[in-house]
Amino acid sequence: MRLLHTSDWHLGRSFHREDLLRAQADFVDHLVETVRAERVDCVLVSGDVYDRALPAVDAVRLCNEALERLGALTRVVLIAGNHDSARRLGFGSGLMDASGVHLRTDPARVGEPVIVGDAAIYGIPYLEPELVRHPWDLPERSHAAALTEAVRRVRADHAARAGLRSVVLAHAFVSGGEASDSERDISVGGAVHVPASVFEGIDYVALGHLHGRQRMTDRVRYSGSPLAYSFSEERHLKGSWLVDLRDGALSAEFVEAPVPRRLGRIRGRLDDLLDDPALDRHESSWLQVTLTDARRPDGAMERVRRRFPHALVLGFEPEDGHGRQTRSWSERVRERGELDIAGDFVAEVSGAGADEAERALLHQAFEACRQKEALA
Structure with missing residues (x-):
């Protein structure tokens, strides 16, 4: 049998x-x-x-x-x-x-x-x-x-x-x-x-x-x-x-079974990943890429895909631990103002806190929302 x-x-x-x-x-x-x-x-x-x-x-x-x-x-x-x-x-x-x-x-x-x-x-x-x-x-x-x-x-x-x-x-x-x-x-x-x-x-x-x-x-x-x-x-x-x-x-x-495309997971600073000859084997792989730069690089996915055209997932974990939190979301926002919370979001996605111009723009946005809600 x-x-x-x-x-x-x-x-x-x-x-x-x-x-x-x-x-x-x-x-x-x-x-x-x-x-x-x-x-x-x-x-x-x-x-x-x-x-x-x-x-x-x-x-x-x-x-x-x-x-x-x-x-x-x-x-x-x-x-x-x-x-x-x-x-x-x-x-x-x-x-x-x-x-x-x-x-x-x-x-x-x-x-x-x-x-x-x-x-x-x-x-x-x-x-x-x-x-x-x-x-x-x-x-x-x-x-x-x-x-x-x-x-x-x-x-x-x-x-x-x-x-x-x-x-x-x-x-x-x-x-x-x-x-x-x-x-x-x-x-x-x-x-x-x-x-x-x-x-x-x-x-x-x-x-x-x-x-x-x-x-x-x-x-x-x-x-x-x-x-x-x-x-x-x-x-x-x-x-x-x-x-x-x-x-x-x-x-x-x-x-x-036949394999449509190999998988790979790589991590490191963007410039290092783009220059490392040891990663040549991953140029045809479906990739999960984790960047460890201290600040999120501009146009990161576009730059990654110039070398690794089949990169599918891009993550960001700064190697110095900046932005990492051990407290829950509710603990982090408790008794904090909306402007501070929005500033945290800017820091999370950009790697640096909002500057004065950005905070002013956020303030205007919140005020516009309040006025719209008051008129509704």
């Missing part, structure tokens, strides 16, 4: 306003070619197919194309993630089953497997604890309680299927996993972490949600997202797990 484990496609997502749909289409091409070349028996897609509950038309079109092409070659089991609308993603699932594409988005069906060869494959969609707490009579409002009950239902069904190995897809935050900046927080639905021991005894667990590939145990893994969606993923290796299950043994090989 050969499985290809992927997740977190986030179709329709951009990267700091860079359109990624072409890169996502290239990943679909890569996935189809991998299935063909490696003779994959089933593709597992562990949630977050789309980036939002109401995906753009182009994202839906690409998903449709991906499932049609994969379904023509092999079986596909797909679950909903926390970014997906389970009801919308699951539309037509009964009809798709006949084509070999199996959408599992309804929590009530977690104990109903898809049988592929000698494996029973169970899809557990993202479980919002509050939505399943009462129907499932859970002891507490937590992701661990919800997933424990879902896996209990899986085990109860699998116990009656002698000779079949068990495979589970789930979308959750397993304890010990390393998050990045691009996952949406799911803690609002109750205590978020789920221990890996919940899956004890399952032959393979294909996880989604965290965007970096990770091996929680030999049999419990995250594939990660196929593309980077934040600069915190600069060092991630993107792709899918190619998993072989045979005679109780498991082997897994990571298949790298």
Whole structure:
């Protein structure tokens, strides 16, 4: 039994306003070619197919194309993630089953497997604890309680299927996993972490949600997202797990996905960054640039992009600490006049306090606002 484990496609997502749909289409091409070349028996897609509950038309079109092409070659089991609308993603699932594409988005069906060869494959969609707490009579409002009950239902069904190995897809935050900046927080639905021991005894667990590939145990893994969606993923290796299950043994090989453009993060004074030959390798990268000049340079982004045309994010952190605050905003503005607060803003963006002419201009602006409000 050969499985290809992927997740977190986030179709329709951009990267700091860079359109990624072409890169996502290239990943679909890569996935189809991998299935063909490696003779994959089933593709597992562990949630977050789309980036939002109401995906753009182009994202839906690409998903449709991906499932049609994969379904023509092999079986596909797909679950909903926390970014997906389970009801919308699951539309037509009964009809798709006949084509070999199996959408599992309804929590009530977690104990109903898809049988592929000698494996029973169970899809557990993202479980919002509050939505399943009462129907499932859970002891507490937590992701661990919800997933424990879902896996209990899986085990109860699998116990009656002698000779079949068990495979589970789930979308959750397993304890010990390393998050990045691009996952949406799911803690609002109750205590978020789920221990890996919940899956004890399952032959393979294909996880989604965290965007970096990770091996929680030999049999419990995250594939990660196929593309980077934040600069915190600069060092991630993107792709899918190619998993072989045979005679109780498991082997897994990571298949790298195509990279549309490398990521980089650089920091320093503007002139140093523009002159440093060691940064030549970043001239074609998507870049996050942090300037440490004592005063914000004029036209900084334009100057950065003359050398690094794909710079996307520009930050400013003066190396002498000027302008850094440890107090909260409310503490900093308490009992201070509006002119002083506006002066702080000028200092924040320019690196120097407002001079007399600027303070006079600010004063005129505040007076004009007061007069307008009095006449309203």
